[in-house]
Amino acid sequence: MTTASPYLSPTPPAGAAPSSATETPSETLTGSELIWATLAREGVDTVFGYPGGAIMPTYDMLPRYPSIRHILVRHEQCAAHMADGYARASGRVGVAIATSGPGATNLVTAIATAMMDSIPMVCITGQVPSALLGSDAFQEIDITGITLPITKHNYLVTRAEDIVPTLREAFYVARSGRPGPVLVDITKDAQQAQATVTWSDAPVRLPGYRPERGPLVKELEQALTLLQHAQRPLILAGHGVVESAATSALLEFVRRTDIPVACTLLGLGGFPASHEHNLGMMGMHGEAWVNQAIQEADLLVAVGMRFDDRVTGNVKNYAKGAKKIHIELDPAEINKVVKVDVALVGDARAILSQLNPHVTETHHPAWRARIDQLKGDAAVRDIKSLPDYGKLYAPHVIHDLWQLTEGKALIVTDVGQHQMWEAQYYKHDYPRKLLTSGGLGTMGFALPAAIGARFACPGEEIWVICGDGGFQMTAAELSTCAQENIKLNIAIINNGFLGMVRQWQQMFYDRRYVATPIKSPDFVKLAEAHELLGLRVTRRSEIADAVAAARASAVTTLVDFRVDAEDSVYPMVPAGANLDEMIRRPLPEPPPTTSKPETGAGQ
Amino acid sequence: MTNTLRQTIVAQLEDKPGVLNRVTSLLRRRNYNIISLNVGRTHEPGISRMTLVLEGSDDEAGRITANLYKLVNVLSVQNLTHTQNVSRDLSLIKVRATAATRSAILELAEVFRARVVDLGSEALTLEVTGSQEKLDGLLPMLEPFGLLEMVQTGTVVMRRGPTSLVSQTLRPLAAE
Ligand SMILES: Cc1ncc(C[n+]2csc(CCOP(=O)(O)OP(=O)(O)O)c2C)c(N)n1
Ligand SMILES: [Mg+2]
Numbered sequence: 001m002t003t004a005s006p007y008l009s010p011t012p013p014a015g016a017a018p019s020s021a022t023e024t025p026s027e028t029l030t031g032s033e034l035i036w037a038t039l040a041r042e043g044v045d046t047v048f049g050y051p052g053g054a055i056m057p058t059y060d061m062l063p064r065y066p067s068i069r070h071i072l073v074r075h076e077q078c079a080a081h082m083a084d085g086y087a088r089a090s091g092r093v094g095v096a097i098a099t100s101g102p103g104a105t106n107l108v109t110a111i112a113t114a115m116m117d118s119i120p121m122v123c124i125t126g127q128v129p130s131a132l133l134g135s136d137a138f139q140e141i142d143i144t145g146i147t148l149p150i151t152k153h154n155y156l157v158t159r160a161e162d163i164v165p166t167l168r169e170a171f172y173v174a175r176s177g178r179p180g181p182v183l184v185d186i187t188k189d190a191q192q193a194q195a196t197v198t199w200s201d202a203p204v205r206l207p208g209y210r211p212e213r214g215p216l217v218k219e220l221e222q223a224l225t226l227l228q229h230a231q232r233p234l235i236l237a238g239h240g241v242v243e244s245a246a247t248s249a250l251l252e253f254v255r256r257t258d259i260p261v262a263c264t265l266l267g268l269g270g271f272p273a274s275h276e277h278n279l280g281m282m283g284m285h286g287e288a289w290v291n292q293a294i295q296e297a298d299l300l301v302a303v304g305m306r307f308d309d310r311v312t313g314n315v316k317n318y319a320k321g322a323k324k325i326h327i328e329l330d331p332a333e334i335n336k337v338v339k340v341d342v343a344l345v346g347d348a349r350a351i352l353s354q355l356n357p358h359v360t361e362t363h364h365p366a367w368r369a370r371i372d373q374l375k376g377d378a379a380v381r382d383i384k385s386l387p388d389y390g391k392l393y394a395p396h397v398i399h400d401l402w403q404l405t406e407g408k409a410l411i412v413t414d415v416g417q418h419q420m421w422e423a424q425y426y427k428h429d430y431p432r433k434l435l436t437s438g439g440l441g442t443m444g445f446a447l448p449a450a451i452g453a454r455f456a457c458p459g460e461e462i463w464v465i466c467g468d469g470g471f472q473m474t475a476a477e478l479s480t481c482a483q484e485n486i487k488l489n490i491a492i493i494n495n496g497f498l499g500m501v502r503q504w505q506q507m508f509y510d511r512r513y514v515a516t517p518i519k520s521p522d523f524v525k526l527a528e529a530h531e532l533l534g535l536r537v538t539r540r541s542e543i544a545d546a547v548a549a550a551r552a553s554a555v556t557t558l559v560d561f562r563v564d565a566e567d568s569v570y571p572m573v574p575a576g577a578n579l580d581e582m583i584r585r586p587l588p589e590p591p592p593t594t595s596k597p598e599t600g601a602g603q
Numbered sequence: 604m605t606n607t608l609r610q611t612i613v614a615q616l617e618d619k620p621g622v623l624n625r626v627t628s629l630l631r632r633r634n635y636n637i638i639s640l641n642v643g644r645t646h647e648p649g650i651s652r653m654t655l656v657l658e659g660s661d662d663e664a665g666r667i668t669a670n671l672y673k674l675v676n677v678l679s680v681q682n683l684t685h686t687q688n689v690s691r692d693l694s695l696i697k698v699r700a701t702a703a704t705r706s707a708i709l710e711l712a713e714v715f716r717a718r719v720v721d722l723g724s725e726a727l728t729l730e731v732t733g734s735q736e737k738l739d740g741l742l743p744m745l746e747p748f749g750l751l752e753m754v755q756t757g758t759v760v761m762r763r764g765p766t767s768l769v770s771q772t773l774r775p776l777a778a779e
Contacts, residue, residue: 144621148624148628149629152675153674153675156621173675206675207617208616208617208674208675208677208679330673331669331672332666332670332672334669335662335665336666
């Protein structure tokens with residue numbers, strides 16, 4: 001809603017001259033050219049977008065900037081999900097572009113998705129000419145007003161000369177501190193007008209924005225004291241570990257302290273799943289022993305996580321016996337949900353690296369044995385260990401996919417049961433290998449986000465794991481895959497239901513399956529209609545061949561896994577319940593005997 | 604810590620269009636009820652100052668402060684609830700005043716140190732400066748005469764002593 005920075009002089013104060021800044025002679029260009037030129041200077045190689053009247057001048061100039069590849073999407077929501085997926089996979093800022101009015105409003109869900117998960121993204125929207133602002137002109141919408149609460153910051157630009165400084169600021173704000181989406185709305189006349197710029201790489205300075213922070217020595221000392229005295233400590237590793245590339249610092253911290261690690265959904269991969277200290281995921285569908293261990297712990301070291309309600313269950317009874325150390329970049333997260341004893345505000349990697357040389361090497365054999373004991377009969381209940389009786393179970397599909405890809409694929413999930421099964425059964429040993437919408441839980445995210453990831457990581461094997469419901473929300477992007485020769489592997493976990501909602505209906509609404517049975521098109525034919533490869537799998541023994549065929553295929557391959565319709569995700573902490581009040585998977589039943597009549601009475 | 608009290612938060616803002624909208628949007632989202640909000644320019648070009656008064660616990664005020672600070676256009680934020688301050692509200696009160704009642708009203712005005720800023724045959728307007736308590740004392744006394752209109756500026760606050768929140772805001776910038 002504001003243009004770039006007239007406050008204070010834009011030139012750095014004396015004595016703070018940016019030494020690395022390179023100045024090039026000024027040039028005069030149209031606003032449209034300035035947009036692309038700025039993106040190119042920011043290192044942008046791919047943008048995802050959809051044209052329309054108010055952004056046409058900018059599209060018209062695109063061919064002059066051949067270093068930038070434009071991907072034409074089928075819906076603007078997907079453009080922003082692609083930018084998001086690009087950012088999650090690479091850590092770089094993703095860029096989406098759309099026209100005014102409906103183009104801009106179509107971005108909203110995807111911007112909110114990025115906001116909730118702190119994803120660096122810049123969305124550029126065309127806007128009606130500045131003279132028409134506020135007049136309800138054709139396709140005029142107040143997109144800066146609409147996106148105010150779902151962006152980290154946003155701008156309305158009405159003059160060509162403000163384009164470069166505003167876009168530079170936008171990229172800086174998006175990627176610095178706690179990252180987030182930034183929207184820049186640019187009027188058509190600003191795109192068409194000319195402006196003279198002097199390019200500069202001088203660092204962006206914003207008077208009211210100082211994202212770099214670090215804890216005080218005193219606070220670090222307090223944390224060290226708590227660590228020293230803890231008998232039952234636990235590390236809670238969140239998305240911040242991934243975002244700040246803190247994995248090796250965390251490994252070192254764990255090596256010194258012998259503290260087991262539990263991960264949030266977005267933290268998966270931030271600490272290697274196969275590490276002996278890794279316990280698995282916490283929260284609503286976390287491992288039973290992890291949630292139990294949290295409740296028994298006497299110290300929680302939360303790193304880059306925000307105590308989301310899906311993680312804490314009933315906050316009143318959350319880890320009541322534990323002191324808490326919160327390592328977190330965003331001061332607004334401190335004491336928001338859970339009161340902490342020591343807050344270390346700053347970058348997770350920097351803080352862990354600061355702590356590491358000072359932590360006394362400790363060992364917690366009794367506590368780790370206790371956690372092993374908490375695992376109890378979990379392995380017996382685990383569907384992974386259960387026979388399939390000729391059925392196809394989603395956890396088996398995901399478990400087998402993990403084995404067949406040696407845990408090395410980049411997985412992009414949608415939202416629902418399959419998402420939780422992925423989190424449980426695909427063991428991630430590397431960061432940025434699981435892209436999933438955590439905070440907003442946006443169905444339809446997977447396919448477009450995977451397309452974005454494809455451009456961020458050209459060489460990697462990518463698998464989309466998506467529900468039959470969510471896939472139909474953004475299935476039109478198959479056409480984008482075909483047009484742009486994008487190679488993805490898509491596993492549709494097809495249970496004929498909006499499964500996660502059905503599961504809640506089963507457990508909390510007396511099995512009234514209202515509006516959750518969902519019909520799908522023939523997904524194999526749908527793939528074929530796009531000149532892509534479609535396969536179908538109905539039993540476990542077919543999984544390996546289908547995965548091999550998908551990997552061998554040069555085009556995007558969709559595998560329709562027809563899984564059991566009414567399986568549920570276990571364990572489960574019902575919403576609002578205490579973290580250790582879990583619904584467990586029922587113990588295995590004896591195999592069905594064939595001698596029994598199929599429609600036996602009394603069943 | 605969960606006690607509700609009158610929280611006073613002061614922020615220095617960039618003087619730009621839309622900034623107030625960002626601040627109020629943040630408060631609306633959490634459904635805080637604002638008692639008063641005052642925004643105006645300062646002696647420093649490009650900086651405006653906001654004084655926000657609302658009911659809330661210290662925890663809530665802490666969260667508001669932290670979230671305000673996250674706004675790119677907010678230069679600095681301070682919670683002045685528990686500091687030594689000078690705090691003022693200015694009110695204009697228009698009250699019905701006939702020849703018969705005028706002198707009684709003027710007597711009241713005297714006691715409450717209110718100034719008469721407009722005087723007519725049917726009504727007079729008082730200007731009252733001071734704390735909310737003073738106003739709360741005066742208003743019921745004027746009620747019987749017929750209150751016609753009242754307007755308030757909202758609270759403005761300054762810390763006692765030589766500290767300057769504006770120069771505190773600017774110092775880190777200059778040091779960069
Ligand atoms: C856009 C959107 N709408 C609704 C929901 C609510 N919701 C959460 S999970 C779910 C069911 C998802 O069904 P499906 O994609 O088939 O996946 P499954 O749970 O069956 O694996 C729904 C409707 C949501 N998360 N996102
Ligand atoms: Mg489904």
